[in-house]
Amino acid sequence: MTPLRPLLRTGAAALVLTLAAGCFAGGGSDQASDGRISVAMMQPPRSGLSPLSDDAFKLSRWSTAETLVQLDADGVAQPMLATSWQRTDDRTWTFDLRGDVTFHDGTPLTSKEVVASLQTAAQASPVPRILDGVELTVEAPDADTVVVKTAVADPLVPQRLSSPQLSILAPKAYTTKAVNPVGAGTGPFELVKVDGTSGATLDRYDDYWGEKAKASGIDARFVPDGTARAAALRTGDADVVESVPVGQVAQLDEDLVIEVPMPRTNTLYLNTTKGPFKDPTVRAAAREAIDRARLVKDVYEGRADEASGLLGPALPWAADLRSDPEYTQLLAQRAEPAKVDGVRITLGTFTDRAELPEVAVLLEQELEAAGFVVQQDVREYQFIEADALDGAFDAFILSRATVLDSGDPVAYMASDFGCDGGFNIAQLCNDDVDAALDRAAQVEPGAERQRLTMLAEAQVLGLDAAVPLLHERVIQGEAQGVSGVERDPRERDLIDADSSAGA
Incomplete structure (x- = not known):
């Protein structure tokens, strides 16, 4: 059987290229020259980039919002905003917080902010799916310690707390009914602007607790059309492209295509x-x-x-x-x-x-x-x-x-x-x-x-x-000269502190 994926006609291809160029005006090689990375995202936000929705994965892929715990390739919990943890009984876990973290608005991270973020998630309607069926309470015995309790024994508590939907944000994020992550994360990149369903702008956060980001910022554009995303990679208008359609790969330089x-x-x-x-x-x-x-x-x-x-x-x-x-x-x-x-x-x-x-x-x-x-x-x-x-x-x-x-x-x-x-x-x-x-x-x-x-x-x-x-x-596109981009099967990570668009 021949797959039903005809090549683009010349006129349609030209239209797609025009649209892609419009999406990334001023991007690509021009952005690389000032150290910024342009990214073509597959889907626009559905819930205003609220971390309580699937939009949380965008915040994670941009390294702007962080969680207490992260997962390695085998799904084993590793430190992030928490440096260590222990299970004190079947239903109780104690987490020690990293001491040198500030939110993007300058607020220091303490257990108070962690409790507020996790309680907001636990009380949300609908609840984030990682907490579906999980009765969870959070306490702060001191400024550097968080205690998490579940109604029944749960050996996966650290893994649950790695979900991007349980990101820890500054108090300013919760001052309105909708959770607003702009300027409220702890990651190496600060979310400074969201342009509806068109795009988002992030700048390097120089006071980041970890390794300072190599890139000066991220310019993300939401491009639902797969042909347009592939065109943006082919023309150099995007440095990194999410989810290149299989039918478009033949039209791309094989060196730009990464399969994960x-x-x-x-x-x-x-x-x-x-x-x-x-x-x-x-x-x-x-x-x-x-x-x-x-x-x-x-x-x-x-x-x-x-x-x-x-x-x-x-x-x-x-x-x-x-x-x-x-x-x-x-x-x-x-x-x-x-x-x-x-x-x-x-x-x-x-x-x-x-x-x-x-x-x-x-x-x-x-x-x-x-x-x-x-x-x-x-x-x-x-x-x-x-x-x-x-x-x-x-x-x-x-x-x-x-x-x-x-x-x-x-x-x-x-x-x-x-x-x-x-x-x-x-x-x-x-x-x-x-x-x-x-x-x-x-x-x-x-x-x-x-x-x-x-x-x-x-x-x-x-x-x-x-x-x-x-x-x-998943087929990920990376322009020539791009380095340090994450190739994550779980699609949580993409651009991090080590990512660079090259010269």
Whole structure:
């Protein structure tokens, strides 16, 4: 199958280039000369850059707002505004604050400001998703210490506090109903201006507690059109570009394109409670029918990774643990594929991710070659989600983030495959799966939690409740001479103190 991505016609290309140049007027090489970095962001703010929304990730990617804790590549908590912490009992954690931090308005950081920020998040409506279902209270026994308590034992408290939605801001940010992060962060760059949904301006904060930023500032522009973002990189109007569309890569210098594995898996969920896929042998037949290499080649033009499980290369520890004897034993218990002939199934997916309808076309071909008769139902996500969650489809293709804000995949697996999971499209309810998820959830982050997480994956795959298809990559553009830009699978970091646009 030839991907449905025709090259731009000359006139359309010229229009896009004009628009891109307008977005970055005065940017690119001119900005590099004065040490500023121009960035083309994929999405405009949806909530005025409030840290209590998904806009928080923009603040994090610009290194303007910071959290108590940050995560390393393995999802292990590391110091940020807190220098150390300890678990004093099952429900209580004590954090020691960094002593030389000032907010961008000059206010010193103390426990009072930390408590105010975290309490605002905990009492927000809606609550930031990292705190969904978590009852959290915060106290300040002295100016340098913060005590966090949860209603039930929670080994992930430090990881939760790494979420950009729990950024610590100066008191000035909370003086109106909407949280305003302008001039209120602690990072190496100060947010000085927001131009609605057009862009934002950040300047280097010279009193930063850590390493002084190499760049003198960041000029961010919001460019939802992927063709325009690619054009901005190609013409030199942007130094860094978020999420270059796969279909635009061929028109770019390969040296400017960086592929980063994402913790996001395209998965075929199979309805385990009703319809043909209630039978595990029929689920096994669907699993055997799928050619992952073809999906990666024909739909993603080779810019994705074939899936061996639910968790992909963005979690580097996952692959090695699949050789664990207990893991392989669980997979060996899979049902043998049935021979199907004329079995009718409904296959759903959505249009919001451009590749998924193409994936559905190829899967229909492969499943019908195996003996299924497939009826597709493809809609916008907002119009199909409720039916998918209600089990209206025999099979559903979903692009799913496998690591939520805590940096840990157990919450995703519990949501998608636990009996009480809120996103259980497979309608799976299995005692062994629930027990495996519970065991993993009780262990503090580290090697043992990772091992138990993979055993839970094996339980799910052993039932063929889900067929992982591929792991997505994000394609990031970086102009020639740019250095020190973060290539973060979790898309929390982008420009930091070490980033430079070059000469």
